[in-house]
Amino acid sequence: MARAATTSDAFNAVAEPRRRQILELLAEGERPVAALVERLGVAQPLVSKHLRVLREVGLVNVREEGRRRLYRMDGRPLQDIYVWVSRYQAVWDERFDLVDTVLGELKAREGE
Amino acid sequence: MARAATTSDAFNAVAEPRRRQILELLAEGERPVAALVERLGVAQPLVSKHLRVLREVGLVNVREEGRRRLYRMDGRPLQDIYVWVSRYQAVWDERFDLVDTVLGELKAREGE
DNA sequence: GCATAACATGTCCATATGGGTATGTAATTC
DNA sequence: GAATTACATACCCATATGGACATGTTATGC
Numbered sequence: 520m521a522r523a524a525t526t527s528d529a530f531n532a533v534a535e536p537r538r539r540q541i542l543e544l545l546a547e548g549e550r551p552v553a554a555l556v557e558r559l560g561v562a563q564p565l566v567s568k569h570l571r572v573l574r575e576v577g578l579v580n581v582r583e584e585g586r587r588r589l590y591r592m593d594g595r596p597l598q599d600i601y602v603w604v605s606r607y608q609a610v611w612d613e614r615f616d617l618v619d620t621v622l623g624e625l626k627a628r629e630g631e
Numbered sequence: 632m633a634r635a636a637t638t639s640d641a642f643n644a645v646a647e648p649r650r651r652q653i654l655e656l657l658a659e660g661e662r663p664v665a666a667l668v669e670r671l672g673v674a675q676p677l678v679s680k681h682l683r684v685l686r687e688v689g690l691v692n693v694r695e696e697g698r699r700r701l702y703r704m705d706g707r708p709l710q711d712i713y714v715w716v717s718r719y720q721a722v723w724d725e726r727f728d729l730v731d732t733v734l735g736e737l738k739a740r741e742g743e
Numbered sequence: 744g745c746a747t748a749a750c751a752t753g754t755c756c757a758t759a760t761g762g763g764t765a766t767g768t769a770a771t772t773c
Numbered sequence: 774g775a776a777t778t779a780c781a782t783a784c785c786c787a788t789a790t791g792g793a794c795a796t797g798t799t800a801t802g803c
Contacts, residue, residue, distance in 0.1 A: 521758035522634065522790040523647060534646040535635060535761085539715065546719065552780060565762060567781055586770040586779050594719035601716045603651065607658065607706035608713060633788035634760040647791080664750060677792060679751055698749050698800040 526575040529596040533578075537561070538569050545579060545592035552588055638687040641708040645690075649673070650681050657691060657704035664700055 525531045533539055537559070544550060544558055552570065556563045570590060573579040577596045582589045637643045645651055649671070656662060656670055664682065668675045682702060685691040689708045694701045 520791050521756095522637075522760075524759070525634075525761095530646045530651075534642045537761085539642075542719075553778095562763070563780070564764080564782080568761080571781085588780065592719075597716050597719050600712065601720060604709050604713045604716065607654075607704075607709050632761050633786095634790075636789070637791095649791085665748095674793070675750070676752080676794080680791080683751085700750065 525572050529576050529578060529599055532572050532576040533597070533600065535569070535572075537565075538573055541566070541569055541573065542578060542592055545590055546594075549582070549589045549591045551584075552590070555590070637684050641688050641690060641711055644684050644688040645709070645712065647681070647684075649677075650685055653678070653681055653685065654690060654704055657702055658706075661694070661701045661703045663696075664702070667702070 523531055525535065533542070540559060541555055544555055552563065552566055555570075556566050559566060570579060570581075574581065578593060580591045580593055582591065635643055637647065645654075652671060653667060656667055664675065664678055667682075668678050671678060682691060682693075686693065690705060692703045692705055694703065
């Protein structure tokens, strides 16, 4: 077997830096392909290909408006990644403990 | 160009399901290669190769003990992923707002 | 010292990638 | 309706992958 398809899940789709850039741009709002091409400075067919991958994993939606296709981000598939990574958050994040502390204090105060 | 190397960053290293499994096992504690081979049920050379990738992105450390190599997880490189994904957390996580609420209430209570 | 255990590394293969270039298709403009 | 615009798709290439198999290397046991 070769490497898992980029379209197999959000993990693989987002591993590509350019696709992350595209999502960052689309997070600003709905955009036609030409706008992405301009901001990214890459060939249009390449952008279309990346958008196809993002579409297949559900990270973007398309809406047709005349001869333009308006793309919009849908972050929900990122939850899988968030959930998986969060399990190891304690390793690096000091605030991880802080949140526990804060929530604990809040609970204690409720008992006052 | 082809796809970015699996060793280029944590994003790419973790895109492979088997490598995520390995990290999950190593999260339980330090383990020799043989233990991973047994739990994963895959060929030893393949496990060694995956470990190499994880080592190159800093997700695991090795310690030599006789003829065994004890691998240990280091979650820190996952922070990059966490940080990136967290930006879009609001999209799917209701508790995102909840945390804001809780912290806000705590702050309000402090003013009592 | 020799067999063996615990790994790492090398080679081979099928596969799909990202990029580049060319072409197809549908909507708009004149 | 012909030209053009806004895309998607097709085809090409070099590259690196995950897996299977074979072999190298070092430490241990006898």
